[in-house]
Amino acid sequence: MSDPDDHKVIRTTGLTMRFGGVTAVDHVDFALNEGELRCLLGPNGAGKSTFFKCLTGQLTPTEGVVEFRGQPITGWLTHDIVKLGIGIKTQVPNLFNGLSAYENVRLSARRKHLAPMARQKSEEMLVKCGVADLAKREVGLLSHGQRQLVELAMVLAGEPSLVLLDEPAAGMTGDERDRLARLVLELSRNASVIVVEHDMAFIRQIAKQVTVFNRGAIFREAPIDEIMRDRAVQEIYLGKQADVAA
Numbered sequence: 001m002s003d004p005d006d007h008k009v010i011r012t013t014g015l016t017m018r019f020g021g022v023t024a025v026d027h028v029d030f031a032l033n034e035g036e037l038r039c040l041l042g043p044n045g046a047g048k049s050t051f052f053k054c055l056t057g058q059l060t061p062t063e064g065v066v067e068f069r070g071q072p073i074t075g076w077l078t079h080d081i082v083k084l085g086i087g088i089k090t091q092v093p094n095l096f097n098g099l100s101a102y103e104n105v106r107l108s109a110r111r112k113h114l115a116p117m118a119r120q121k122s123e124e125m126l127v128k129c130g131v132a133d134l135a136k137r138e139v140g141l142l143s144h145g146q147r148q149l150v151e152l153a154m155v156l157a158g159e160p161s162l163v164l165l166d167e168p169a170a171g172m173t174g175d176e177r178d179r180l181a182r183l184v185l186e187l188s189r190n191a192s193v194i195v196v197e198h199d200m201a202f203i204r205q206i207a208k209q210v211t212v213f214n215r216g217a218i219f220r221e222a223p224i225d226e227i228m229r230d231r232a233v234q235e236i237y238l239g240k241q242a243d244v245a246a
């Protein structure tokens with residue numbers, strides 16, 4: 001266990017995930033400071049999602065340690081990780097399709113609040129995420145972008161101190177993406193945030209410090225402006241995802 005006074009929200013040490021002969025994450029040492037907003041980038045297959053899933057309990061790493069504020073959480077189940085005050089938005093929206101947007105958000109708010117306050121919080125979060133007009137709609141019938149925003153409202157209703165978002169802008173219209181960017185920036189004033197994302201327009205709107213993955217390892221860690229100018233980063237993207245070089 002590392003020094004609890006080192007103010008790291010998340011720390012991984014030697015984090016490794018192998019699928020048979022494929023090493024998707026290879027001895028990654030990563031640390032997130034308290035209150036930091038960090039974007040994880042990298043070409044397809046770089047290991048970002050696998051790394052993310054090792055943080056959220058969706059995967060149990062083959063080797064290495066994950067700590068949350070100095071407490072080892074390696075291999076914990078996702079629902080126990082959520083109980084620590086970690087909000088998780090996975091790549092595939094995790095919603096109850098037969099329920100309305102409001103009912104989904106309320107289920108999350110109820111974990112934290114008694115019924116009247118949960119109602120108020122749910123309504124607030126739906127407004128904040130720009131989906132109040134969808135409150136009564138069944139989430140199974142919404143577009144992917146709308147579902148992403150409803151799920152974000154669910155995550156926020158849990159009032160997390162750390163938020164982990166995997167490709168939150170996927171399937172969004174330009175307006176939805178702009179709203180999401182404002183929300184993430186606002187959220188990061190009171191919480192630490194990790195965002196895995198492909199959408200460079202979105203990244204440019206929110207990113208500060210960035211970690212670039214390549215071949216399962218951390219390739220670069222630097223402010224976004226430096227990353228955008230980095231020739232070696234451009235090269236690892238070329239032929240895969242030319243946006244970063246644009």
Ligand SMILES: Nc1ncnc2c1ncn2[C@@H]1O[C@H](COP(=O)(O)OP(=O)(O)OP(=O)(O)O)[C@@H](O)[C@H]1O
Nearest residue numbers: 019022023024042043044045046047048049050051
């Ligand atoms: N469940 C799995 N079984 C076998 N191999 C896997 C599995 N999940 C991921 N991989 C492999 O691990 C490597 C890293 O994949 P991962 O999805 O983590 O990359 P990524 O950076 O998130 O890519 P993308 O941006 O395309 O989502 C790839 O070679 C991928 O094929």
